[in-house]
Amino acid sequence: MFLPAFTPKTIEDVLTLALTTKAHGLTANAAGLVSYYDSKEIIKTLIMVTDEIENTDVHTANGTSTRFFNLFMKYRSEVYPAKLVFISFLDNQHDQGRMYTEFLNANVPDVIQ
Structure with missing residues (x-):
């Protein structure tokens, strides 16, 4: 992982x-x-700029290995019920991305692409 500019x-x-x-x-x-999850910092709307291809885990401060969907759901339940906006770079701009579809299938409110 690297830090942004x-x-x-x-x-x-x-x-x-x-x-x-x-x-x-x-x-x-x-x-x-x-x-943001580890420090319990409130974000009202998270904007995810992505190709929606997630292929590696991250670790939280307590050592838990996780991916975006699970971490975002924990963030919503433990920190703040944030909204999520996907800005997705997909092969077909009208497709629904993999990650966005995961939220749709789970009927998570306040998630748009």
């Missing part, structure tokens, strides 16, 4: 990071949520 605070910041950050290899989508 800066911590995004606005939608414009998120989009700037999405356009300028170079990435390769494995993807741990939950990595961006771990510190």
